[in-house]
Amino acid sequence: MRLKSSYLFAAGLLGAVVLYFVIAGIFGGGGEKAGQAKANTAQRSDTPTVQVVTAPEIVREYTVNLRGRTEAARAVVVRSETAGVVAATPVAEGSYVRRGAVLCRLNVDAREATLAQARANLRSRELQQKASADLAEKGYRSQTQLLQDQANLDSAAASVRQAEIALEQMNIRAPFDGVFDRRDAEIGTYLSPGQACGTVIELNPLLIVGDLAESDAGKVKVGATATARLVSGETLSGRVRYAARDADAQTRTYRVEVAASNPGQARSGLSAALHIGAGTGPAHRVPVSALVLDADGRQGVRHVLPGDVVAFTPVTVLEETPEGLWISGLRGEARVIIVGQSYVAEGQKVKVAAAR
Template sequence: MRLKSQYVFVIVVVGVVTLYFVVRSIFSAGHHEVAQAKTSTSAALPSVQAKFVSQVQRQYDVVIRGRTQATRTVVVRSETAGTVAAAPVLQGTFVKQGEVLCRLAVDARQAALDQARAMQKSNLLAKQQNEELATKGFRAPAQVLLSQANLDASNAAVRQAEIALAQVNIKAPFAGVFDHRDAEVGTYLAIGQPCGSMIEIDPLLVVGDVPETQAASIHVGASASARLVSGQILHGRIRYVSHDADPQTRTYHLEMTAPNSHLDVRSGLSAEMHVGAGSGPAHLVPVSTLVLDSAGRQGVRYVQADGRVAFAPVTVVEETHEGVWVTGLSGSVELITVGQSYVADGQKVRVALAR
């Protein structure tokens, strides 16, 4: 029995539609599997946060813990023996060079000077008389020479008596602060015993010890500053860096000089010194980004252009409130700020911008 043409047409149309839906479902399933594979691959990559950090030219500072110190400290001692008769200067006050700190009793020193001057005058007259008589032939040349020798000896005795009298005044060897008195009125001082202590605090020293790893970058004449515990800042220059390290701490002693014309900064205050150590390229990074690699080196991790992690060892040159300045990076880098401790070198990561 032959089918009518209308039935044939309907059967063909139904077949074509059925085939279309079958083929479509097969291809849709394939695309869905591919998309799922891509999504699962992306989800498998670890996610990190990163931000771009630029390279800048930076003045390097070496930061050292230090303290203020007097430029000179001298114990002023007596050069002669005697009892203190006057103490005209109060301890803790500023004195000029040559000002009397302690005055000893004169005792017989003035009398000894008067006696020496009288002998000097007598020997001078004797010398003049012998010279006049020698011109007339009544004195031998030897007698003239002897009178000259006596006069020279009396001159020396006068000078000695003048020095002994002047030594009763114990004077300031330089301008500074008479910081401590050791002898009061009535105290007997033997030769070499102290009257008191003098300190010079203008200019003022700020001293500290620099580690051996940073000593080579500091030179005499380098600019420096010191922040005191009071918040006051002193500016000056390095005047001394030792060439021999402390055998116990392996550090080198350095000294900075700073003006202190008003004498308002005391000796012995704690200070944070910043010493200029040159300039060069540096990056400002958060402290939290610093990590250690398997070899124990300190550094940071960053993302390369291909999306893989790399490690760069760095050296911290200065710590600030905004972060730390480091050297060891080159150019602008995409620094990992979150997740840097959970990824390995060469690992591919998904990057999200740091918040």
């Protein structure tokens, strides 16, 4: 029996509807999953990625770093004690001298003759006193005369000593080992008492002096170890011998002096980078690029806490080295952000990648 065309049309329409729903079920479910996948991908793409380095906590000596300059430990203007004309200048200006070296010699004039006369008078008084003593023992000289002769002998001895001192004052000598840095008198110069022959400076030990900021003044103690790298390339080591208690009225800084051994005779007046020990404590080494400023202008680092959440910690730079900065302020092992730290905020969740 042949079906009518209307039945065939209805059956075809029904089949088309069934086929539509089958296809919609297949592709519609896949589209929903794809949409969910896209949403998850978009959500993941909103979480920033940062690169970190793991910085372990290390116990390290803290140092106070400042700019300084070298100074002579002592500088003395050597002056004449008597009047006279300079007869000789045995020491070359700028040369090293030992304590007692003659820097300027004055004309002795009649001082040698005065000394010779005083010594002759002393010998005479000695003979006179001896004769008086012998006569006194025999009863031919009174005790008063004996005492007078002894007084004359003592006076003659004092005159000899006075003449010897006057003659010695013709030699103007170095008061300590050092450098005869400047001559103020030449041969033929007349020096009155108190006028300068020249200046002697002591360079070993050498002082390295600097000015401590108020924030560092309490960290530096007398006796603390210190090193100084001079602009000339030399490195000196020593200890703090003086730390001021009263600030400079103009700069509000505190003077500190380090006495350092100076076998190479480094010069006075050189600029120096001074590093003074200030105890020990925890420290971390981070790249210079890790430092950032927070909204309040504080210097610090951003690091990642457990749970991959960003935190900011203010830090203090202890020392700058070719390998990075030593800082204090962090505690324990820290994952410090070195790439992307300027684009994340405290409390934000991030994806963490190791530094390349």
